Amino acid sequence: MLVEQRKWSKNENWKILSNHQLGDRANLVFVFGSTTLVQDQKRFDEIRTLYPKAEIVVSSGSGEILAGKVEQHTLNVTAIHFEKTQIKTLEINLADVKDSFDAGAHISAQIEKDNLSNLLIFSDGKEINGSHLLTGLQFNLSESVPITGGLAGSYDPFAATYTGLNTIGKTGKVIGIGFYGSHIQIGYASQSGWTPFGPERFITKSTNNILFELNEEPILDFYKKYLEGLFVNIEEAIRMFPLGIKAENGNERIMRSFLSYNPENGGAQFAGEMPEGIKVRMMRSNINSLLDSAEEAAKNSVIPFKSSPPDLALCVSCSGRQFILQDWIDQEVEAIVLGLGSPIPVTGFYSYGEIAPQAKNQKSELHNHTMTITTFKELA
Known part of the structure; x- marks a missing residue:
């Protein structure tokens, strides 16, 4: 070769x-x-x-x-x-x-x-x-x-x-x-180099890769609860703290990155599937x-x-x-x-x-x- x-x-x-x-x-x-x-x-x-x-x-x-x-x-x-x-x-x-x-x-x-x-x-x-x-x-x-x-x-x-x-x-x-x-x-x-933090939540409303609610709470409200005041733009905050869904083996988290937010329907588009009933946590990382x-x-x-x-x-x-x-x-x-x-x-x-x-x-x-x-x- x-x-x-x-x-x-x-x-x-x-x-x-x-x-x-x-x-x-x-x-x-x-x-x-x-x-x-x-x-x-x-x-x-x-x-x-x-x-x-x-x-x-x-x-x-x-x-x-x-x-x-x-x-x-x-x-x-x-x-x-x-x-x-x-x-x-x-x-x-x-x-x-x-x-x-x-x-x-x-x-x-x-x-x-x-x-x-x-x-x-x-x-x-x-x-x-x-x-x-x-x-x-x-x-x-x-x-x-x-x-x-x-x-x-x-x-x-x-x-x-x-x-x-x-x-x-x-x-x-x-x-x-x-x-x-x-x-x-x-x-x-x-x-990935990312680790979970904060409470675990269930996806209670989603359509394919569009996430609307975690534990029946609108996705934007969920992020604002933990991150408002730390960022001028809450969408920037979601990019800094993506979500990790629990893998089939139960030990690993599969990362899901945020792409965009639609204020008209309250949906956050992620780059992969966000199935209802799956547990997720916010993830964080740093340069090192x-x-x-x-x-x-x-x-x-x-x-x-x-x-x-x-x-x-x-x-x-x-x-x-x-x-x-x-x-x-x-x-x-x-x-x-x-x-x-x-x-x-x-x-x-x-x-x-x-x-x-x-x-x-x-x-x-x-x-x-x-x-x-x-x-x-x-x-x-």
Whole structure:
């Protein structure tokens, strides 16, 4: 497995960041960038000219992870040559299916399952219900096949997000990449660095990912009770203190990040499912905890690679972590590099949702506010 990385920026144009120049040997290319640049046909045509035989997967983000730091307003390009591993891709248009579950079910039904080692997913982050998508993805797949990836992001939380397969980024697309054979080895990990505080509450009124009431109390009143006076804008307070829903194992909390509040109906939109009857608690974190969790995720992602390091680390972090880290955002990527323990290529983006199993041998979950890492190695 060979990896080539390069980036495009307005000031530097194309800049090569690795020794390999794969050309028509590349069979998979990841392109992560701003919503504007992933829609730029000229830039896409340049990438297609560089890698004429590759499957090109495009996703927007609220920041691009490359070369040990976080970039903005760039195109982050990672080209891969697999020698012995087969990949297969497919794309679902949300306009062609009934709902998010149906989109996932179509992918899991259509993708070839013989010798499938891992399914990587990149999806529109605004038009999708990520929890329903993941349920559909798992509908026709064995639980032994890990699903990792993430939902596209945007610098503007109210703007559209974009993904694409062999085209510029577009809205409403879900991309699946299957990896096949015994020569590909996959590692994964997801860590949040958040801890619960305050009373536990039941969700008593919600619709999918729109939360209205906790213990029959309007969601905004709940937050005001504990946080009013600490923040000028209560919506900012909700972003600083997201909710954690109790996982199936009863020990962990799955993070749910706040997206927006609708004063007309009193509903708070979160990035994942908020089912009625589930217990939730407010969550809190700080810069040190987030950096430690990023390093821990990196360490856990390389555990399967005992004899030699992986060939690539794909990082999908949450845009909500950016909100906390602010000027410390580069330190999160530095923590990943430290945790990986070896100088391997790192790529990724900041998302509206991260997909990975909570732990080994568990089914994949939709996460928020986590650093999620998928590591790849092709065995001889």
